[in-house]
Amino acid sequence: xxxxxxxxxxxxxxxxxxxxxxxxxxxxxxxxxxxxLSLARGFQAAMTASGSPGNALVRDATALAxxxxxxxxxxxxxxxxxxxxxxxxxxxxxxxxxxVSARMALKASGTDAMIQVRGVSPxxxxxxxxxxxxxxxxxxxxxxxxxxxKNAADTYAGLELGDTxxxxxxxxxxxxxxxxxxxxxxxxxxxxxxxxxQVYQRRPNIFQSVxxxxxxxxxxxxxxxxxxxxxxxxxxxxxEVEYYQQQSQVLSTLILVLGTLVAGVMGIGAVFxxxxxxxxxxxxxxxxxxVLRALGFREGSVVASFLIESLFIAVVGGALGAAAVLxxxxxxxxxxxxxTFAHVAFAFRVTPDLLLFGIVFALVMGVAGGLPPAVRAAxxxxxxxxxxx
Numbered sequence: 001x002x003x004x005x006x007x008x009x010x011x012x013x014x015x016x017x018x019x020x021x022x023x024x025x026x027x028x029x030x031x032x033x034x035x036x037l038s039l040a041r042g043f044q045a046a047m048t049a050s051g052s053p054g055n056a057l058v059r060d061a062t063a064l065a066x067x068x069x070x071x072x073x074x075x076x077x078x079x080x081x082x083x084x085x086x087x088x089x090x091x092x093x094x095x096x097x098x099x100v101s102a103r104m105a106l107k108a109s110g111t112d113a114m115i116q117v118r119g120v121s122p123x124x125x126x127x128x129x130x131x132x133x134x135x136x137x138x139x140x141x142x143x144x145x146x147x148x149x150k151n152a153a154d155t156y157a158g159l160e161l162g163d164t165x166x167x168x169x170x171x172x173x174x175x176x177x178x179x180x181x182x183x184x185x186x187x188x189x190x191x192x193x194x195x196x197x198q199v200y201q202r203r204p205n206i207f208q209s210v211x212x213x214x215x216x217x218x219x220x221x222x223x224x225x226x227x228x229x230x231x232x233x234x235x236x237x238x239x240e241v242e243y244y245q246q247q248s249q250v251l252s253t254l255i256l257v258l259g260t261l262v263a264g265v266m267g268i269g270a271v272f273x274x275x276x277x278x279x280x281x282x283x284x285x286x287x288x289x290x291v292l293r294a295l296g297f298r299e300g301s302v303v304a305s306f307l308i309e310s311l312f313i314a315v316v317g318g319a320l321g322a323a324a325v326l327x328x329x330x331x332x333x334x335x336x337x338x339x340t341f342a343h344v345a346f347a348f349r350v351t352p353d354l355l356l357f358g359i360v361f362a363l364v365m366g367v368a369g370g371l372p373p374a375v376r377a378a379x380x381x382x383x384x385x386x387x388x389x
Contacts, residue, residue, distance in 0.1 A: 018276065019313055022369070025270035026317025026362050029263055031324045034358040036259025038328065038350045040252040044245070046346035050183035051240035052130060053217045054086075058210040058227060061234045065247065066209035067099045073205035075233055082226045084219035085212055088126050093213035095121040095128075098193045100200055102167050105157045115156060117146075117167060118185075119193030127213045131185060136161050136176030141192050147176035149186035151332070159189065167191075168199035182347065184244065211240065267361070270317070271369045310370020311363060318362025322355045 051057075058079055063069030073096070079085070080092040087093060098119035103112040122141050125131055139145035146167075148159040153174075158165045163174045172191060180186045197204055214220055217239075224237040238246075329350040 022270070022273040022313050023317040023320065025273040026314055026365055027321035027324065029266040029270045029365065030318045030321030030358040030362050032266060033259060033263035033361055034322060034325045034350065034354050035328060035348070036255055036263065037354050037357065038325065038348045039333070040255040040259070041351065041354065042346045042349040043255065044252050045349055046182060046184050050180070050185055051242070051244040052128065053239065053241055054214050055127065055240035056212045056214055056220055056223055056237050057240045057243045058212060058235050058237045059208065061236045067101070069208045071096065071207045071210055071235065075235065076207065076210055078230060078232055079210055079212065079227055082223055084214050084223035084226070086215045090123050090126065093123060093127050095124045095211045096193060096207040097209050097211060098196045099208045100196065104165070106155060107157045115152060116188045117196065118188050118190050119196030120190050121193060124190065127211050128185070130183065131178055131180045134177045134179040139175055139191055142195065143192070144170050144172045144195060145175045146172045146189050146191035147178050148174055148189045150177060150179050151186040152189055153177050155187070168196070169201065170195065170199035267365055270365050273369070307367070307370045311366040314362045314366025315359065318359040321362065322358045325350055
């Protein structure tokens with residue numbers, strides 16, 4: 001025989017002060033936990049969106065990231081002739097690129113932060129079809145002009161149309177603003193690759209990576225086999241999507257670890273709050289419990305009844321914590337990408353599965369905080385308690 005649910009609801013209402021404390025503790029824990037998960041999810045999404053399933057990224061075989069690679073112009077010519085490379089009116093859809101990190105002042109604080117500057121070929125927009133010009137135009141080859149991603153233009157000072165900015169040994173004019181669909185490219189500025197090499201006094205005709213538009217995603221295996229087996233080349237080829245997924249691992253893992261540690265510490269506090277609430281309820285209701293046992297309610301029914309109270313508090317707290325995080329969805333923040341040492345802007349991604357995970361986390365805290373008091377209540381002596389009436 002089960003104890004009526006309304007009995008538990010009345011009990012929670014009668015002890016509303018301690019119940020509210022437990023609810024707020026659980027809500028705060030769930031809110032922090034879901035916020036950190038959505039932050040990591042947002043960074044991963046921004047990096048993954050930087051790649052196209054129909055593109056391949058080629059870099060030096062020994063380079064862990066494109067910024068440390070070196071691919072010569074002769075290698076680029078060989079790559080352009082590889083099977084599987086798409087072609088357009090301008091020829092092979094291949095963009096040999098130079099990547100550097102530069103200091104630039106943030107609009108919000110005026111302090112310097114690192115921005116990624118990407119030297120690309122004039123075919124860059126044809127190679128990366130997810131990038132489109134939002135305002136202005138693409139830079140002219142051989143001219144000190146650059147275009148800024150929308151997040152970069154919003155984050156850094158001096159990147160509005162018509163502004164001039166000092167990068168390396170050159171003064172560049174901002175002639176356009178592009179939208180890369182929320183990817184990491186939105187936090188970059190693009191310019192002519194050869195000029196970028198020149199102003200940073202690098203060897204001419206040396207690039208960090210080569211981005212290739214394939215005839216289809218299925219052509220990747222044929223393309224990779226061709227360039228990695230060619231004795232003239234010493235390169236590695238990855239699907240562009242997979243490369244940027246790899247680049248997101250360090251920071252996203254760090255966010256998850258820190259978030260789990262913080263949520264774990266807060267979770268311990270929330271469990272103690274729930275324990276305090278439920279032990280208090282057991283102490284105050286010793287006689288009630290004895291009467292329930294005398295009326296024929298078994299130990300299991302008493303345990304289930306107290307556990308339901310704890311889970312009710314946990315669900316309310318979890319729902320409040322999840323609701324508190326919802327306004328963060330699509331809120332843009334910035335962080336340092338440890339692979340490139342550049343500032344990347346990305347948005348929180350509060351998804352239904354993360355909210356559900358937060359509720360489950362709250363239920364776990366409810367069980368941890370409610371089960372020991374429930375067992376104690378079920379094992380309280382009946383006869384001695386009733387004699388005290």
